[in-house]
Amino acid sequence: MKKNILIVDDSALMRRVICDIINSDSTFQATDVCRDGLEAYERLKIKSYDAVILDVNMPRMDGLELLKKLQQDGIKATVIMVSTLTTRDADVTIQAMELGAVDFVTKPGNLIEAKSDDFRRGILDILRAVVKTNESRGTANASVKASTGKERVSVKMPKTVERTGGNGRNKLVALACSTGGPKALQSVIPYLPAELNAPMVLVQHMPKGFTKSMAERLNETSKIEVKEAQEGDILKKGCVYIAPGGNHMEVQKKPDGSHVIRLNDNPAIGGLRPCANITYQSLRTSGYDEIVCVVLTGMGADGTEGILSLKEKKKLYVISQDAASCVVYGMPKAIADAGVVNEVVPLTDVAGTIIKNVGVQ
Numbered sequence: 001m002k003k004n005i006l007i008v009d010d011s012a013l014m015r016r017v018i019c020d021i022i023n024s025d026s027t028f029q030a031t032d033v034c035r036d037g038l039e040a041y042e043r044l045k046i047k048s049y050d051a052v053i054l055d056v057n058m059p060r061m062d063g064l065e066l067l068k069k070l071q072q073d074g075i076k077a078t079v080i081m082v083s084t085l086t087t088r089d090a091d092v093t094i095q096a097m098e099l100g101a102v103d104f105v106t107k108p109g110n111l112i113e114a115k116s117d118d119f120r121r122g123i124l125d126i127l128r129a130v131v132k133t134n135e136s137r138g139t140a141n142a143s144v145k146a147s148t149g150k151e152r153v154s155v156k157m158p159k160t161v162e163r164t165g166g167n168g169r170n171k172l173v174a175l176a177c178s179t180g181g182p183k184a185l186q187s188v189i190p191y192l193p194a195e196l197n198a199p200m201v202l203v204q205h206m207p208k209g210f211t212k213s214m215a216e217r218l219n220e221t222s223k224i225e226v227k228e229a230q231e232g233d234i235l236k237k238g239c240v241y242i243a244p245g246g247n248h249m250e251v252q253k254k255p256d257g258s259h260v261i262r263l264n265d266n267p268a269i270g271g272l273r274p275c276a277n278i279t280y281q282s283l284r285t286s287g288y289d290e291i292v293c294v295v296l297t298g299m300g301a302d303g304t305e306g307i308l309s310l311k312e313k314k315k316l317y318v319i320s321q322d323a324a325s326c327v328v329y330g331m332p333k334a335i336a337d338a339g340v341v342n343e344v345v346p347l348t349d350v351a352g353t354i355i356k357n358v359g360v361q
Contacts, residue, residue, distance in 0.1 A: 003050035003131050004031040008040040008066070009082065010058040014107075017114045018053055018082075021123050028127060037061030041069050044077055050131055051078045053123065054101070056089050064092050067099040078134060080126055082107045090213040097182040098217070102130055102327045106207060129179060129299045129328040136323060155191050155348045171358045172235070172251075172259075172288040173200040176276035178298025180327025181205070182214055184347055186221070188296075189240060191351035194223040195360040198292070199235040201243070201251060201261075203276040205298065208246035215242045233261040237361060243274035250282035257287055272302055280306025284313040292357050293318045293335075294350065297326040301334035311340060317357050320344045 005022050007030055009015050019030035031049065034040040038061040040052070056063045063081060070077055081104035083093040093104050105122040108114035173196075177184060181204045192200075204211065212228045218240070219226040227233075229241040229249055235258070243249035247263040254260060262282075269275040280303060283291055291314050295303050307318060318341045323329040325347040335341055345353050 002029040003027055003127075004029060005127070006032050006034065006040065006043065006049040006052045008034045008037065008052060008058070008063070009055040010035055011055075013111070014055070014082075014114065017108075017111075018123065021120045022053075022127075024120070025124050025127075027131075028124075037063060037066035037069075041066055044070065044075055045073070049077065050134070051080060051127055054079050054081055054096075055107075056081060056083045056092050056096070062092075063101075064096055064099070067096055067101060071099055078102060078130055080104065080123070080130070084109075085207060085209060087209060087213075090209045091217075094182060094210065094213045094217050098186055100183065102126075102183070103179045125299065126179060129330060133323075133326055133328045133330075136329065155187055156352050170287065170289045171198040171292060172283070172286070172290075173198050173292045173294060173354055173358060174280060174283060175200060175202045175294040175296065176279075176298070176303040176331065177203075177296035178205040178300065178302065178328070178331060180297035183327070184296050184321070185214075185218060187347050188351045188354075189218045189224065189226060190222040192222065192224045192240075192354065193360050194225070194238050196224055196238050196355070196358060197361045198358040199237055199259075200224075200240040201229070201235075201249065201279055202240055203243045203249065203274045203279050203303075205272055205274070205302070206245045208244065211242050211245040215240075218242075229261045229263065231261065231263045235259040235261070243279065246273060248274050248278040250278060251286055252282070253285060253287045259286060259288075270300070270302070272300075276303040277306035277309075280310045283310055286314075288314065290315045290317065292316075292354060294354065295319070295332050295335045296321045296347070296350070297328055298331035299328050300330050303331055304334040304338050307335060307340060308338060316340070316342075318342050319350065319353050319357075321350060322346050 022030040036058040054063045079101040083089045084107045215228040225239040250262040320332040320341045
């Protein structure tokens, strides 16, 4: 049976183009279309869909307002945003993903781009991955609810936190995520203490501009410092460095023992820039005694090759998000299948597991 998709966009041309893309795949069908958020809200109150393709800017009710209404009313929907690369839309899209949108695709600037293979693949790849994970996750969540009487919602922290500032261990946290990552990070980064006894480097697959908005939003809600990484940043404990969209991020050891961020715009790896494999591989020559690798929700297998390479040179502790709490169980599955994961935990346990393994100063 085909999966039903709702298209919400104020442009008749974009509605037609997206419908054609959806209907070109035998797995999906563009069941209904809406011209704005208000019309979509009325539709979603009475009918459910396997996914919703939602524009950001629309009259009467925009995409962000619609997500807020759905959240307020407890209406569940798997939403993929369509966003332009403007600074304003980047901010709104990050907020949208905090409100539950699972990912976004870049909105074409003209008809030629709209009919390009890149736009088509972008929509269909996300739909396939999200729908597939939703099917398996629904079963897993039902099991959790049946056994506990409720779904997991609260972030779990360790009962005791080891203070490791004086034990001589020099640690780093290296986190990778993709589809569903911005929302997942809201359940991780704000729960890390400012005194975390390690720096964190973080790779989230996103275009230029969106990573800056995400870093700023996370910094506003977190005790730990969060910033979009810049060339030459010196890594310090209690700070999260997010790879900027459009650049690969490496960590380089300096003669004085400190570590700095190095950025480059070398070609994308498997369509990805930043690529987590590049970051992990750069840590082979770092001065860190132990690296805590964290792999969260995302399509594909980015991070696995890099972690396997890093394991040849460094002591690692690898944490993988479980299938039930992933928007897309791709990257965590790949590293788990590689057999190097030390702990598989639900999203609500990730922050606590990081703290448990690196301690606080």
